[in-house]
Amino acid sequence: MIKQTATLLISCPDQRGLVAKFANFIYANGGNIIDADQHTDFEAGLFLTRIEWLLEGFNLPKDLIGQAFNAIAQPLGATWELHFSDTVPRIAIWVSRQDHCLFDLIWRHKAKEFHAEISLIISNHPHLQEVAAQFGIEYHHIPITKDNKLEQEIKQLELLRQYNIDLVVLAKYMQIVSANFIQHFPQIINIHHSFLPAFIGANPYHRAFERGVKIIGATAHYATADLDCGPIIEQDVVRVSHRDNVDDLIRKGKDLERVVLARAVRSHLQNRVLVYGNKTVVFE
Amino acid sequence: MIKQTATLLISCPDQRGLVAKFANFIYANGGNIIDADQHTDFEAGLFLTRIEWLLEGFNLPKDLIGQAFNAIAQPLGATWELHFSDTVPRIAIWVSRQDHCLFDLIWRHKAKEFHAEISLIISNHPHLQEVAAQFGIEYHHIPITKDNKLEQEIKQLELLRQYNIDLVVLAKYMQIVSANFIQHFPQIINIHHSFLPAFIGANPYHRAFERGVKIIGATAHYATADLDCGPIIEQDVVRVSHRDNVDDLIRKGKDLERVVLARAVRSHLQNRVLVYGNKTVVFE
Amino acid sequence: MIKQTATLLISCPDQRGLVAKFANFIYANGGNIIDADQHTDFEAGLFLTRIEWLLEGFNLPKDLIGQAFNAIAQPLGATWELHFSDTVPRIAIWVSRQDHCLFDLIWRHKAKEFHAEISLIISNHPHLQEVAAQFGIEYHHIPITKDNKLEQEIKQLELLRQYNIDLVVLAKYMQIVSANFIQHFPQIINIHHSFLPAFIGANPYHRAFERGVKIIGATAHYATADLDCGPIIEQDVVRVSHRDNVDDLIRKGKDLERVVLARAVRSHLQNRVLVYGNKTVVFE
Amino acid sequence: MIKQTATLLISCPDQRGLVAKFANFIYANGGNIIDADQHTDFEAGLFLTRIEWLLEGFNLPKDLIGQAFNAIAQPLGATWELHFSDTVPRIAIWVSRQDHCLFDLIWRHKAKEFHAEISLIISNHPHLQEVAAQFGIEYHHIPITKDNKLEQEIKQLELLRQYNIDLVVLAKYMQIVSANFIQHFPQIINIHHSFLPAFIGANPYHRAFERGVKIIGATAHYATADLDCGPIIEQDVVRVSHRDNVDDLIRKGKDLERVVLARAVRSHLQNRVLVYGNKTVVFE
Structure with missing residues (x-):
């Protein structure tokens, strides 16, 4: 059986602690990251990342994840998209x-x-x-x-x-x-x-x-x-x-x-x- | 020892018998073709070819080859270049x-x-x-x-x-x-x-x-x-x-x-x- | 309309005059070569060529081409295949x-x-x-x-x-x-x-x-x-x-x-x- | 001027919270991650990552970083290498x-x-x-x-x-x-x-x-x-x-x-x- 995942795509002004903050959000809620990648455009001063984690064992219900993440993203000036693997485009x-x-x-x-x-x-x-x-x-x-x-x-x-x-x-x-x-x-x-x-x-x-x-x-x-x-x-x-x-x-x-x-x-x-x-x- | 060769690069309005005429010129003078390739651009009606042959055993002296080939090329409307491998550019x-x-x-x-x-x-x-x-x-x-x-x-x-x-x-x-x-x-x-x-x-x-x-x-x-x-x-x-x-x-x-x-x-x-x-x- | 062609694939011990002989065969019978390519494997002493020409205007009927070409090929020790574009494999x-x-x-x-x-x-x-x-x-x-x-x-x-x-x-x-x-x-x-x-x-x-x-x-x-x-x-x-x-x-x-x-x-x-x-x- | 960095290459049995733990180690000590990439080999149950951060502003002196990181790595069963960009191989x-x-x-x-x-x-x-x-x-x-x-x-x-x-x-x-x-x-x-x-x-x-x-x-x-x-x-x-x-x-x-x-x-x-x-x- 294929396991369900959530994926965040985030663009954010570059600053100290971004990886830690995003990873902590997943970990604190019991999520297991299975794929994470990032890119920093130093000229644009922009940090771009994709984080995918297993929904199994994640404490937040799907419909609250966005709201919860926004509490972290907004102070950082980040824009983001949230996708679930069980939604079929x-x-x-x-x-x-x-x-x-x-x-x-x-x-x-x-x-x-x-x-x-x-x-x-x-x-x-x-x-x-x-x-x-x-x-x-x-x-x-x-x-x-x-x-x-x-x-x-x-x-x-x-x-x-x-x-x-x-x-x-x-x-x-x-x-x-x-x-x-x-x-x-x-x-x-x-x-x-x-x-x-x-x-x-x-x-x-x-x-x-x-x-x-x-x-x-x-x-x-x-x-x-x-x-x-x-x-x-x-x-x-x-x-x-x-x-x-x-x-x-x-x-x-x-x-x-x-x-x-x-x-x-x-x-x-x-x-x-x-x-x-x-x-x-x-x-x- | 590397054998000396002559090379003809020819552009010519496409017509019947070109390969035969060019190859006969080499063969009739005792030359051995070691590489020949051709391309026809049908839209442009143009036949383009490169022929390289061994000078060893070729009956024409180097300084007469161009003149002799021109007798064949001119009636066909061909333009051509002749190069010798013993000329070092x-x-x-x-x-x-x-x-x-x-x-x-x-x-x-x-x-x-x-x-x-x-x-x-x-x-x-x-x-x-x-x-x-x-x-x-x-x-x-x-x-x-x-x-x-x-x-x-x-x-x-x-x-x-x-x-x-x-x-x-x-x-x-x-x-x-x-x-x-x-x-x-x-x-x-x-x-x-x-x-x-x-x-x-x-x-x-x-x-x-x-x-x-x-x-x-x-x-x-x-x-x-x-x-x-x-x-x-x-x-x-x-x-x-x-x-x-x-x-x-x-x-x-x-x-x-x-x-x-x-x-x-x-x-x-x-x-x-x-x-x-x-x-x-x-x-x- | 696509024009019908014949194609010869020839393998032959390398020797002087092969290009001329094969091209002359086509030209003498009124054929127009539209594609010819060759390769010489000097180690193996082998000349390999592919010649394709238009059947339109070619004087030999299709069923006699092989026989006629063989008269040239045999003395040279060549092996060959003849294909016609109107035969659909x-x-x-x-x-x-x-x-x-x-x-x-x-x-x-x-x-x-x-x-x-x-x-x-x-x-x-x-x-x-x-x-x-x-x-x-x-x-x-x-x-x-x-x-x-x-x-x-x-x-x-x-x-x-x-x-x-x-x-x-x-x-x-x-x-x-x-x-x-x-x-x-x-x-x-x-x-x-x-x-x-x-x-x-x-x-x-x-x-x-x-x-x-x-x-x-x-x-x-x-x-x-x-x-x-x-x-x-x-x-x-x-x-x-x-x-x-x-x-x-x-x-x-x-x-x-x-x-x-x-x-x-x-x-x-x-x-x-x-x-x-x-x-x-x-x-x- | 090129800024000095430290780089960790880590192999670790896969488990929840690894990204967070490693990123927190850098962040808690004032480091700014400039490049991080990871790979999970699910068959082997292995998490592999490379993290590079700026030494400027990092609170730990270079000769203590390894020891400090080991305190995190050892309980996780991780093996790791630490490299500094000012060491010229x-x-x-x-x-x-x-x-x-x-x-x-x-x-x-x-x-x-x-x-x-x-x-x-x-x-x-x-x-x-x-x-x-x-x-x-x-x-x-x-x-x-x-x-x-x-x-x-x-x-x-x-x-x-x-x-x-x-x-x-x-x-x-x-x-x-x-x-x-x-x-x-x-x-x-x-x-x-x-x-x-x-x-x-x-x-x-x-x-x-x-x-x-x-x-x-x-x-x-x-x-x-x-x-x-x-x-x-x-x-x-x-x-x-x-x-x-x-x-x-x-x-x-x-x-x-x-x-x-x-x-x-x-x-x-x-x-x-x-x-x-x-x-x-x-x-x-």
């Missing part, structure tokens, strides 16, 4: 016409790589309806045009609310999500098919081919109002040569996109990603 | 204050990784004079300011001429070489400390740190009038994390810069790099 | 209980990465019957025990004959195929879940964990009578750390196994793999 | 005829990548005497034969004692150090020129070539009585192909050996490596 996968990331995410979900439910697929095209049906996942076709984008985004937001979605995964959605949308629903992971910040925007593989690069990449990042400029969670690369034409770059890139997106989603779902400024700390 | 290494690429190039030269002579070191600083002395290489200190750049470049060109230099290696020279200079001496390999086209220009490691990338890179390319935009010869990358500050990126980057520059210089010296458009074919 | 995928390689191969087939038909799935377990059904592929459950192996292999061979199978892909089959079987059907690609020759045999991930390696790998190779010792086609690796337990190695390894197997199968299907001795040349 | 580099690792270590030392002094070079050959002289490092030529090994090792041990050596780096020493020697001086890092456990023992590049691997590697590990079987600190790999002959593998391998050895030495010198069983935790 709900994902909406957004796709366009390409199926490789969708297939991959579904397969990984079946293989229990993700602690989550895939509750919903949203697409601006009908093409992957069949894949959704094959695996018994709800599919909503919401076509986007220049003219209807605003109202369609309202529909999308309504769906996310209706399905209690915690995380949107843009699995090659190929559409720009508006700043307004992101403000209403900021938990969005996007996969961009280049080694950002190279080739921001459209057709990165074509531009990589034009430039004659010897390596191509993929980048998973949180979506922000600035296109392809959000905090990077994960990147990886693969070597290419003059023998690879644009189709080869696209083919090789798909393998990258699949693993890079999957690693980012998995890290996020394990509450291992802490955003600060426009960067991430990924506690491994 | 002469390199000038240009440095600034950092010594890692210089040390590395010198060590590889001693280890016989490069078929070349390091004839000259040019620097805008006096710092590495001692290293040059240690290994018995001429060192010319040519300080560059905004005001004297033009005249100093004339001095540099004069030195290259005087030393019969075939290749300039910008081994962290940290100065922009003018378009005019490049026009007069186009055989220049530069190492840029980023994964181009990301972070063109100054301070790429600082900007990589700011952006929070998870991988950094280095790029060796031929210098052209457009800063950091010349044909890429080689790139490589290394993984970084939130734990790495700018100094760590610089340290890890040095290891990349050394090997990427060395691989590019070696490929160039082996006449394995064929530039077409703004790209390279690197025959391996 | 037929694959049998052999699996056990794990589905990741199977899913991946099927997805790539749908994505047109493989020039082949997946005609048959054979398994010693019934577990993946459903996957086969989902994608409309025949599934044969042939349980293997110590006692029935010999007769079951006869059944398997019979199935391969019946379905005209050209290539068997052991996609985590987890059983040793007998030397006798391989003698009757030698075209077998296996994926081994380690960086061979490290961790030959059973439980490589457990043994990698025990040994405390910092990198794990996967290897695709042709199956031979010696377990995990056949010619290697492709390998790749991924970094691991003390944080990764055996389950993590298995999870990370699956991503490797998928791409390494897929690259090997693709190279084989494109007739890019030439076996000589116990090694391969993979023409890229 | 002394290294002896052992070489044979190859200079690439030696040059690299010396260059990195000059570049301040290592917090250490290179006090001594020992070799079974006279070849690199000149390099030592060039950089002003003591060089002891101690030739080893089958017959004199025992007595020569006694001389070597005597030298290590005389120079107060803390760490021996076998930088391509190419000799087996006896179990007896290792028992007397266990702090030895070796670079092996293969991706261990593949190609244990002699001539790994030749054997890699014979086997036809597509990737080669290098491994830095602590030397133990079992040849090439000690705890692995760092590994890395590079891709090779059929075009690479043994000399190419050796050349490419040198680049690997240099960085892999350097990373391992650096991690060791920063007290980031904790050995347990036959494995390492490398706190990054």
Whole structure:
């Protein structure tokens, strides 16, 4: 049986005694820390930590932990998130016409790589309806045009609310999500098919081919109002040569996109990603 | 004993029979091909090839090979270069204050990784004079300011001429070489400390740190009038994390810069790099 | 429309004029070479080449090409294979209980990465019957025990004959195929879940964990009578750390196994793999 | 100015409250933790941690810290090491005829990548005497034969004692150090020129070539009585192909050996490596 845990993600102005204070909070209440990691950004004067402990034997009931921890966090000026492993996050996968990331995410979900439910697929095209049906996942076709984008985004937001979605995964959605949308629903992971910040925007593989690069990449990042400029969670690369034409770059890139997106989603779902400024700390 | 070879690098509008015609030229004159590679860029309609053969037993004297081959090449509209392995190219290494690429190039030269002579070191600083002395290489200190750049470049060109230099290696020279200079001496390999086209220009490691990338890179390319935009010869990358500050990126980057520059210089010296458009074919 | 091609894979004692002779054969018959690559193993005195040319405009009918080429090849002592791009090879995928390689191969087939038909799935377990059904592929459950192996292999061979199978892909089959079987059907690609020759045999991930390696790998190779010792086609690796337990190695390894197997199968299907001795040349 | 720190490396049977107890020890004495990392091996029931804190403002004098910490450690059954950043470890580099690792270590030392002094070079050959002289490092030529090994090792041990050596780096020493020697001086890092456990023992590049691997590697590990079987600190790999002959593998391998050895030495010198069983935790 998998044991239930609680996880704190904390950002705090750096000062003496932080590790002791946070660890004491867990220990004093009978908790057993199974994973702790920390990072100090000395330039920013910021202490960032992730602490995970067993709920078994912990004296505080789950619904009082946050309040109790806040009594310690507030005087220190800390901001924090608290997550419980028995809460299963709900994902909406957004796709366009390409199926490789969708297939991959579904397969990984079946293989229990993700602690989550895939509750919903949203697409601006009908093409992957069949894949959704094959695996018994709800599919909503919401076509986007220049003219209807605003109202369609309202529909999308309504769906996310209706399905209690915690995380949107843009699995090659190929559409720009508006700043307004992101403000209403900021938990969005996007996969961009280049080694950002190279080739921001459209057709990165074509531009990589034009430039004659010897390596191509993929980048998973949180979506922000600035296109392809959000905090990077994960990147990886693969070597290419003059023998690879644009189709080869696209083919090789798909393998990258699949693993890079999957690693980012998995890290996020394990509450291992802490955003600060426009960067991430990924506690491994 | 290492056997002497001749190498042809050929670019030619694609057409039927090219491989046969080029191979027949070698065979008819008694040559034995020891390495041949080709690439067809179907979009550009261009056939690119590298052919290396043993001079032993070849019926044509060295000084007639070019003329004889041209009789075949001209009707096909081909452009070509002919190189002989018993010609030892002469390199000038240009440095600034950092010594890692210089040390590395010198060590590889001693280890016989490069078929070349390091004839000259040019620097805008006096710092590495001692290293040059240690290994018995001429060192010319040519300080560059905004005001004297033009005249100093004339001095540099004069030195290259005087030393019969075939290749300039910008081994962290940290100065922009003018378009005019490049026009007069186009055989220049530069190492840029980023994964181009990301972070063109100054301070790429600082900007990589700011952006929070998870991988950094280095790029060796031929210098052209457009800063950091010349044909890429080689790139490589290394993984970084939130734990790495700018100094760590610089340290890890040095290891990349050394090997990427060395691989590019070696490929160039082996006449394995064929530039077409703004790209390279690197025959391996 | 994709143009039809013929491909020759040739092994030949090294001698003067081989490139010219082979290229002339194509050119004299009106063929246009679109890809040619070669390798000389000087120690073995062996010349190995792959030549692909357009059938359009080629004067020899397909069924006479082999005979005509043999007239050139025989005096040179060459051995050769001839393949046509309009022949679609037929694959049998052999699996056990794990589905990741199977899913991946099927997805790539749908994505047109493989020039082949997946005609048959054979398994010693019934577990993946459903996957086969989902994608409309025949599934044969042939349980293997110590006692029935010999007769079951006869059944398997019979199935391969019946379905005209050209290539068997052991996609985590987890059983040793007998030397006798391989003698009757030698075209077998296996994926081994380690960086061979490290961790030959059973439980490589457990043994990698025990040994405390910092990198794990996967290897695709042709199956031979010696377990995990056949010619290697492709390998790749991924970094691991003390944080990764055996389950993590298995999870990370699956991503490797998928791409390494897929690259090997693709190279084989494109007739890019030439076996000589116990090694391969993979023409890229 | 670089601030002085103390570092604890602790191994301890896993139990509730360890993080709190260790952090409280630092905090109660006025210390500021700047880096802390931990790992729990659940199978082994072992908690492993590295804690580094500023000595400035710490109330305990340096020579009392160990004793004070032991009062906490002993009841928990912990074993521990205490290191101070103002103690500069002394290294002896052992070489044979190859200079690439030696040059690299010396260059990195000059570049301040290592917090250490290179006090001594020992070799079974006279070849690199000149390099030592060039950089002003003591060089002891101690030739080893089958017959004199025992007595020569006694001389070597005597030298290590005389120079107060803390760490021996076998930088391509190419000799087996006896179990007896290792028992007397266990702090030895070796670079092996293969991706261990593949190609244990002699001539790994030749054997890699014979086997036809597509990737080669290098491994830095602590030397133990079992040849090439000690705890692995760092590994890395590079891709090779059929075009690479043994000399190419050796050349490419040198680049690997240099960085892999350097990373391992650096991690060791920063007290980031904790050995347990036959494995390492490398706190990054």
